[in-house]
Amino acid sequence: MRQSLIILISTLSTATLYGQKNTVVKYNNHDTTNFVSFIVKFDKKCATKDGYYLGGYVVNIDKSQSTRLNGQTIKITGKVSIEKGLGSEASKQNENGNSPVVQGRLRDTKHIESPTIEIIKPKN
Numbered sequence: 454m455r456q457s458l459i460i461l462i463s464t465l466s467t468a469t470l471y472g473q474k475n476t477v478v479k480y481n482n483h484d485t486t487n488f489v490s491f492i493v494k495f496d497k498k499c500a501t502k503d504g505y506y507l508g509g510y511v512v513n514i515d516k517s518q519s520t521r522l523n524g525q526t527i528k529i530t531g532k533v534s535i536e537k538g539l540g541s542e543a544s545k546q547n548e549n550g551n552s553p554v555v556q557g558r559l560r561d562t563k564h565i566e567s568p569t570i571e572i573i574k575p576k577n
Contacts, residue, residue: 494527525572
């Protein structure tokens with residue numbers, strides 16, 4: 454009885470150890486062309502409908518965080534995505550040959566959706 458109990462426990466523990474999935478993810482992406490890092494003094498008056506226009510980028514920062522960061526020098530790091538503007542698309546016309554009224558930015562805009570923000574302390 455004792456031997457069968459030991460065999461059962463060892464079999465179950467071995468089976469459960471091999472049954473677990475490997476959750477280690479290797480990050481081998483060395484392409485940093487889409488990442489940017491810059492230092493800027495944050496002013497929440499630079500708000501747009503999409504985020505805050507900082508250093509030539511539209512940065513997604515929530516309202517509570519913008520209140521805390523206002524007036525501070527910060528380092529922003531994140532992945533850049535480009536949203537095509539109206540000027541980069543061919544003009545569209547309807548059946549009558551008229552161009553419809555379109556809304557949006559004329560030029561392409563660079564967005565940082567999930568930035569890493571670090572507050573830069575002034576040197577004393």
